[in-house]
Amino acid sequence: MTNKMPRSVRVHAGQIAHHEMGHYVVARALGFATGGVTLTVTMDLRHQGGASINLARSISSMEAMKEHLEARMMVLLAGAMAQTLPSKPSAAKRVDKLKATGILKGEQGAEQDYAKIRELQHLLRNLAYPDTDPASSERIAAQLKAVTDRIWGRTQKIIEDQAETIAELAGMLVDNMVIVEQWGRPADTYEVVMAGQVLERLRVVQSISSPRVWTDSNSDVVPHWK
Template sequence: MTNKMPPAVRDRAWQIAHHEMGHYVVARALGFETGGVTLTVTMDLRHQGGASISLIRPIASLEAMREHLEARIMVLLAGAMAQTLPSKPSAAKRVDKAKATTILKGEQGAEQDYAKIRELQHLLRNIAYPDTDPVLGERIAAQLKAMTDRLWIRTQDIIEDQAQSIAELAGALVDGMVIVEQWGRAADTYEVVFTGPMLERLRAVQAIPSLPVWTDSCSDAVQQCK
């Protein structure tokens, strides 16, 4: 159906498909249970997308809570990062940090991810620095930035390493889009639903590796934020 999709609609669908598959791939790599992915794009370029991710995890210690929060922030960052991956197959698969930041802070749906990130950042910082005086605003801001920078770099590494899988899954999602019949008016909406079992059967999903939140090379950085 994508060969009949208007180019502008297809381009928007491609971007949002990458966004949702960025969430999906990073969540799966970091050990979250994943479900289905959906995407809807209208002729006037309005869109909705979603990747089902279970937040149910056993947390038996403060350390486990810290790692869960770090992983969750990384999953939230991943969508905007994946959305900036270049569309040309020959281009280097690199995240555009400026564009990703704009997407997170913009008004295209990702601002909900950003609001969650901001709240979780403070919770993570409160755990890392339980004795902080609330009046030390500049120090708190510096601590938040240092934590965010480390999480950003780790997420970017995963996105760029898994860029081919993200692109393959996003392409499959867009290729599966069909125009929805509308009773009493012209059809103007393309949509697709990939259920969890459908995704589980895809080679690109099966190839997603299980990754730790932090690699050995990141251990020093992690110690700095405790």
């Protein structure tokens, strides 16, 4: 059905498909169990999407707790980052940091991701710097930036290393969209559901690297959220 999809709808669907597959790929790379991915886009470019991720993990120490929270924050950051990857095959697969920050702050519907990230920022800072005076606002701001910059750099590395995988899966998602029949009025919504079992059988999914591959990465210029 996508050969009949208006170009503007297909372009927008492709961007949101990258967003959802960014969440999905980074979650798998970090060892989370994953389920299906869904996407809905209307003719007037409203959209809904989701990637099912199982957050249940065994946490037996404070270090394991920190690792889990960092991984969760990375998964949340991944969608906006992946959405900014260039669509042209010949273009360098680099995250556009300014665009990603704009998406997270609500320009294109990622407000829930941003709200969760903000909570995790503070929780991770509290764990990393337990002795900081709550009244030391400048020190707290610097600590928040240090936490966020490190996690941003790690996430960006995975997104850029896995850009081709994200693009391939996003393309599959869009290619499988169908228009929804609506009794009594013209159909105006395209949707797709790719079940977890279907994704698991794909060679491109099976080739996603294990979490041990990903190490800390220093990013050059990283946005800091106030």
